[in-house]
Every structure is written in C-alpha cells, then in structure tokens.
Amino acid sequence: MAAVEQVRRLGEGTIEALRSLGAAGVILWQAIVMVPRPRTAVPLLVRQLYSVGVLSLVIIAVSGLFIGLVLGLQGYNILKDYGSESALGTFVAKTLVRELGPVVTALLFAGRAGSALTAEIGLMKATEQLASMEMIGVDPLRRIVAPRFWAGVIAMPVLAVIFSAIGVFGGKLIGVDWLGLYSGSYWGNMQSSMVFDKDILNGIIKSVVFGVAVTWIAVFQGYDCEPTSEGISRATTRTVVYSSLAVLGLDFILTAVMFGGF
C-alpha cells in the first residue's frame, strides 16, 4: 500500500512541476507579447522602475564600492608576490566587468527587488485584488505583471553597469590612493587589456539574461503562490533560492559560451 502511495506522490509531484513550468511559460509569453497602450503603460513602467531600480541603487552602490576595495587589497597582495602590481587595474576590471558585476548585482537584486515583487503580487492575490481586477475587466497580467517584468529587465543591466563602474573606482582608491600604485599603470594596463565588445558587452548581455531570469521567477512565484500568509512567505523564500541558483547556473553556461573558447 505504501509503495502505491509513493508512486502516486511521485506522479503528483511531476505533474505539479510540469504545471508550474507551463504556467511560468504562459506568464512570460503574455508579459512579453502583450504590447500595452503607451498612454497607460509608460507611467506604470516608470513607477516600477522606481521601486525596482532606484530603490535598489543604494545597496548596489555600497556593495560595488566594498567589493572593489576588497578586490584592490587582495589583488595587490597576490600580484605583489610576482612583482606585477601594475596589473592590478586589469585584475580588478576584468573580475568586475566579466563576473562579479553581473552576478553579485543579480544576487542582491533577487534579495532586494525579487522578494519584494513576489510578496507584493502574492499579497494582491491573497487579498483578491487580482480577482477583482479581472471582474472589472482589467487584465492583471497586463496591469500588474508586465510592467514589473519589464522594469526588472531594464533595471538589472543599469544596476550591473553602475556596480562595475563603482567597483573599478573602489579598486583605484585602494591601489592608487592608499597603496601608492602609479595611477598611469592602473588605468593604462586596464585600457590595453579590456576590449569593449568582448568584456563589457558580454557583461551587459549576462546581466540582461540574469534580469530576465530573476524577475521572471519573482513575478511567477508571486502570481502562482498559495493565497495565504504562509503561502506568500514560502513563495518569497522560493524566489530568492531559485533565482540565486538560476543566476549561478546561467552564469556558468554563459561564461562557457562567451569565454570558454568554443
């Protein structure tokens, strides 16, 4: 009897996983395809850009500065052993622009903005705001989900670029102003080894992909959550866990494609 129950549970879990995958796909499709009327959509998008992007700016800027400072210190101490402190600029810029900028921004973004999106949409569902919207003929996917999705996709690369720029500046603070590296070699070596379309553009592509992944997961988890307070809390946790895992996994794939050499 217990074995039959096990099989039943397995089947139920598989069907449930398939269903949520399908529902997530439908939401993504509708958020992208449904082109809203610009008169109503632009103010909605701007409002979401404010809460998703501008309000995340402080944590992004502060983390970028500290990561730049740490990279400067660690890199200097490691490179000094090989007598090549002058490569510090290259080290800091490559690490930030290629990897840490997009990835750390996406992780912070998932914690700061993704969880808020899930909780907001989840609470709307629990208090039946979404259902009443449908009742008066407003499509909640168009009114609630689409602007939040697009705001996340737009804000993510902007935040990542700001993160990298502040980080490079932080590395300069440590290397040049504190440890006395010659500023010409910091910037000069950086400029001669960084290539715009290879390093910076690939970093931006990465952050756009992460933006899609994180906001998609956040919006879907909110829209699909169980409409109770417990369900909202579970959905919020799932958003942070799933988007962190998705970001790290996607980062490996993207890095292999972009820099793996095949």
Place this chain on the structure above:
Amino acid sequence: MRMRTIEITVGLFMLAGILALAFLALKVSGLSADGSQPTYRLYAHYQNTGGLAVRAKVTMAGVAIGRVSAIQLDPKTLTAKVTIDIYKSVNQISDDSVASILTAGLLGEQYIGIVPGASDTMLDGSDKHNEIEQTQSALVLEDLIGKFLFNKATADKPAAP
C-alpha cells in the same frame, strides 16, 4: 510620492547607468584611444612575433603612436607580416627606423617600439614607402635559457678530464 518626482528620479537613475557605461567604455576599455584619429599603414616582417597581439600599441620614445592592426604569416618568406596603423600626426618615421618587439614589465603585454633612424626618406604608407626593413624579433625566454645552457655546457667541457 508624486508622479513627476518619480519620473525625475527614474530619469536620474537611467542617466547614472548611461554615465557608468560611458565610464566603462572610455576609461576602462579605452575605446576612444583608436579609430578616431586618421592613420596610415606600414608593414614589418618578423622572424618571431612572440606574444604580440592585435591591438597592441606601437610606441616611439615610449609614446603611443599607433596600433597593430593585423598579424599574418607571409606565405612566401614564411615570416610574420605585421600590419601597423600609425597616426597621421606622426609622419617622421624614416625608412631606416628599427621596429622591435618589446615587453612591458615582467608579465606585461608585448608591444612594438620604433627607434627612428637617420635617413631623409620618410615612410608615408604609399606603396613604395610602407615597409620598415629593420626589425628585431621578440625575445623568447625559452630560447634565451636554451642558449645560456648551451653556452654553459660548451664552456664547462674543457674543464672535464
């Protein structure tokens, strides 16, 4: 908060992003360093280019005066044919200048250093005057060590009984 204030803050946010991108493009990747200035084209043949890469800088007296734009194998002479773009503002490279491949620091990048000669004929990129004849290949550390060991071995030989 009022809609107008929100719009202005979002505008500032996007502006900060554009400025950061401009900073990354100009200051970090040095995008403006080439392309903007008009250049003329010279060629140089090397036995061995070592680790010279496309976009490596070309200097005279330590000042960047151009960039390497292509490195190919010359199928006739089986030497490396390096294409160099020199800024038009630098037109004082005589045809007996020496172009050597140098290394910046211990682990640094390789670049081409041009030492001017004494001839009155200047290279200007025209078909007749576009080849730097005198070149000096990159120093390959393994070759040097090999030579050193070989010399040491031959020098030690007479001492043996």
